Amino acid sequence: GENVEQHPSTLSVQEGDSAVIKCTYSDSASNYFPWYKQELGKRPQLIIDIRSNVGEKKDQRIAVTLNKTAKHFSLHITETQPEDSAVYFCAADTGNQFYFGTGTSLTVIP
Amino acid sequence: NAGVTQTPKFRVLKTGQSMTLLCAQDMNHEYMYWYRQDPGMGLRLIHYSVGEGTTAKGEVPDGYNVSRLKKQNFLLGLESAAPSQTSVYFCASSRTSGGAPDTQYFGPGTRLTVL
Numbered sequence: 001g002e003n004v005e006q007h008p009s010t011l012s013v014q015e016g017d018s019a020v021i022k023c024t025y026s027d028s029a030s031n032y033f034p035w036y037k038q039e040l041g042k043r044p045q046l047i048i049d050i051r052s053n054v055g056e057k058k059d060q061r062i063a064v065t066l067n068k069t070a071k072h073f074s075l076h077i078t079e080t081q082p083e084d085s086a087v088y089f090c091a092a093d094t095g096n097q098f099y100f101g102t103g104t105s106l107t108v109i110p
Numbered sequence: 111n112a113g114v115t116q117t118p119k120f121r122v123l124k125t126g127q128s129m130t131l132l133c134a135q136d137m138n139h140e141y142m143y144w145y146r147q148d149p150g151m152g153l154r155l156i157h158y159s160v161g162e163g164t165t166a167k168g169e170v171p172d173g174y175n176v177s178r179l180k181k182q183n184f185l186l187g188l189e190s191a192a193p194s195q196t197s198v199y200f201c202a203s204s205r206t207s208g209g210a211p212d213t214q215y216f217g218p219g220t221r222l223t224v225l
Contacts, residue, residue, distance in 0.1 A: 009150075032212075034213060034214070036216075042218075043216040045216070046215075049213060097143070098143075098153075098214060100152040100154075
C-alpha cells in the first residue's frame with residue numbers, strides 16, 4: 001500500500017517567517033494530495049489541496065507544490081502568524097482511501 | 111447543514127465492554143470513513159464505506175466492526191474493548207469526483223478511554 005512520510009515532526013518559526021513542510025509518497029497511482037490543519041482538541045480541516053495534473057497551487061499565504069517524478073509535495077506558509085500554530089497533516093489519495101503523514105507540529109513564536 | 115456529526119463526544123469503558131460510535135452526515139456523500147488518532151501516529155484508517163450497504167477494511171481493522179445501513183450513517187462497533195483501543199476516533203465523509211473520492215470532511219471526534 002501507500003506510504004506517506006512527513007518532515008519535520010516539529011517546527012518552530014518566528015512570526016513573519018516562512019514555514020515549509022515536506023511529504024513523500026510511494027504509490028505512483030496517488031493522484032490527490034490534501035493538507036489538513038488540526039488545532040488542539042479540534043477536527044482536521046482542509047486548508048489546501050492539489051491534484052496530480054497540477055504542479056503548484058496557491059491560496060493567499062498558503063501554497064502547495066507537487067513533484068510527481070520525485071513523488072514529493074510540500075506545504076509553504078508565508079508571513080506566519082500565531083494563529084498558524086497547529087498540527088499539519090499531509091495525505092495521499094490512491095483512489096479509494098487517504099494515507100496520512102504523521103503530522104508536523106508548527107509553533108509560531110510572536 | 112450540520113456537516114459530519116459524531117456521538118458520543120466522550121466515553122469511558124472497562125476492558126471487555128462493548129459500544130457503538132455513530133457518525134452521521136447530511137451532505138449526501140457516498141464515501142464514509144472511520145479513523146483513529148494516536149499521539150505521534152497521525153490518522154490511521156480503520157474501516158471505510160464506498161456506499162450504502164458496503165464496507166471495507168482499512169489499515170487497522172482488528173477489534174472493530176462497522177455497518178452502513180443508511181447512506182447518511184456509519185457505525186463503528188467495539189465488541190470487546192481493550193486498553194489499546196484508547197484513542198480519539200474521527201469519522202469523515204467525501205463525495206465522489208470523476209468516480210473517485212474527493213476531499214474528506216471530518217467530524218468533531220470521539221475521545222474513548224478503555225480502563
